[in-house]
Amino acid sequence: MLDHVYFKIGVNTLPAQGELSVLFSGQAKPLPSHQIGPAVHDYYLVHTVMSGYGTFEIEGKRYDCKQGDTFIIFPEVLFTYAADRTSPWSYRWVAFKGPLAQPLLGRIGITPSEPVVCVRNLRTVTRLYRDLERAFQGSDYPELSDLEASGLLRLLLKEFGSDNTEKLAFDTLETVPDIERQIQQAIRLLSLQYAQPVSIEDLSRTLGYHRMHLSRMFKQATGLSPMKFLLKIRMERAVDLLTGSSHLSIDHIASSIGYADPSYFSKQFRKCFGVSPTEYRLNQQMLCPAHNHS
Template sequence: MLEHVFFKLGVNSLPARGELSVLFSGHAKPVPSHQIGPAVHDYYLVHTVMSGNGTFEIEGKRYDCEQGDTFVIFPEVLFTYAADPVCPWTYRWVSFKGHLAQSLLGSMGITPSEPVVRLGNLRAVTRLYRRLELTLQSSSYPELADLEANGLLRLLLKEFGADNAEKLAFDTLEIVPDIERQINQAVRWLSLKYAQPVSIEDLSRTLGYHRMHLSRMFKRATGLSPMKFLLKVRMERAGELLTESMNLSIDQIAASVGYADPLYFSKQFRKWYGCSPSDYRVNNRIL
């Protein structure tokens, strides 16, 4: 019995395990009244309606879907979906797994009780779906196809999140004062740039604050001045390298945490830990 007017599918032949991993992607136009379910899957399956109409049922609720609607099937959750008997839908889909999937979808407000997203930029989503399907169909290198497909999936999820903005629940979306955001940025900057020459004047200028004001607000937020915080980051990283990288010399570790002068590094290290870098390495060696 004919179930689809057309049906195209791309399968990931080498899906990786991890945060998110695409399993397959495709597009199809079912015949009128074509139905899947009631059933359950052991993976996530997202459908986006390109044209036409249909219905989606999950957790006892029914959703009438049309062009631009995206509905999500969740692992081990009973679902049913069916094409309209008069104007059956055409849709694209992507299936994926991963330990990040549930929390990521939840943070975007996509859950079994809120499984449908109304898209505003269907053209951008369609392009991503097409690239995703083509990648899985045509690549001669499965490992690279998996890498590209997983990247495209993240871009696709970003589009879903952007169109579901009123339901987003990311912690980073909390409204915080401008100075607090700037302090958080300064903390990240110092935590990443500790191995390079650091100027608090340059940092203040970049963030748009006077050095004294930034230092005062930084200490109020962290309990440390910017330079003291930088010293803490450098010393903690030096301690890690001394115990975890036995092949690195003291001079190399000094350079790795931002000290061109090994003697000055050793002096600062002794003030912080109460012993020399060499003694610290001996006393904290990981067996």
Template sequence: MKPPVEHFKISIGSNTQPGNGELTVLFSGEGKPFPLHQIGPAVHNYYLVHTVLSGRGTFEIDGKRYECVKGDTFFIFPDVLFTYSAHDTDPWHYRWVAFRGFLAEPLLSSLGFSVAHPVVHKDDIRSVVHLYRKMQQTLKQTPFPELADLEANGLLRILLKEFGEVNAGRLTLNSLAILPDMERQIKQAVRFLSYQFAKEISIDDLSQSLGYHRTHLSKMFKQYTGVSPMQFLLRVRIERAKELLSGKILLTIDQVATSVGYRDALYFSKQFRRATGYSPSDFRSEYRNEHS
């Protein structure tokens, strides 16, 4: 690929078989733009993380401006307006990764990253540079895209762990070791819904098991995750249904519905269409046409 004129250097590895699960890498790359090169104002529909390897630049999000230097990492969030630009005399050199997934928002929140706190600094970035490089190489060089997807997603988790460790080190002892009781309960609820979605789940039963009133739990759950428990459960089920419909094993719609917690295939189909704009059968046909 011929580098665009706005960069001294640019290279990108793209995931040609991205999944629809918890966390999925879309692409990863490296770039050194010309002075004052700017991206935005713009909005993405995925998460995008940049780590500055050298040089300087500015990052703006939610009306706040951050001056970034070597060791700084900044997070761009879906559907949030952002701008970033290289310095006029010392343009930055950075690596990046884009990803999506239904656990991305609660995971980043639990690691201390949000629109209000989008930047973290790591003095020694050798380990994260290695992870970025390995991720890009995996996506660019593999003859087996399904395996590259698995490896890149694993590397992304380790990369986020590296950044999360920096945030954890900044927390006070109390906030690190003694999380508020409700926050622990919400995280427990998120894990439960994420892994038990195929069962018949009652929010009333979930509330009782955690010791909270349904209304209070729903309010606090939305405060921590951005959605209600039922919306989160629906999101998990629909994403899992997409994986099954796009998989190599040809399941019936009834089998897919049962696998994601719906005993009524017609109701499942209505929910799937409402969430995606496609019927389950049309989604599968569209996916197979695009990847044939």
């Protein structure tokens, strides 16, 4: 690049058509007063200033940028950026697209009206950019490079979010009372760990609350005791497995949802639905005979 002191780029030769896809990453030091735009891109493009100075303009607003400042170009939004005439910036960048890009940036407070973040941990961000650039250089396995780049981009966005906490667009943990946060944690634990042997004592110990207090607060939040909530999750999963196309045996379904004893599982299922798991499956097959042959 004749208008740069140096210019390096790594291109993703096999970008996935997923929710967040890295296109390319690189670094450059343009000559004094070098300018890009006014123009538009059809992808997101992030620049982090490594040294020097420059300006960034978007939606009629101008931002004076220095080391650590990160500015984001949005698809189809008119922009201009230019290096300072006496102390031109150097920067690293990454381009990406995908349906998750806009909502994810919005959640960390980055929008066309708030397009600049000041990075505090420049060393970490520089390392992530460096790894992104290297991921696309000389790899024999472009599929693996794409996976690596997606992970690095998410880590990079996490750093931007950490430096932009006053603009985060979702509830932070600090705004939620401790007991409410612990109840949410209990709900997540039971919803994810239903296949494991779980007791209220284990749950209370994990969350640091007395079992009676936790049970009372849990029921106040959900309308169910922790163990009845766990039973509900297990029975819903049992129904999914009985009506799905997996054709698992009743023993296998029982162990999949946290019951070592299939007979006890069948007893609990009958209490909830009035029929045994086998009868429930047969009834569903009679209601949907085509499903039985799928």
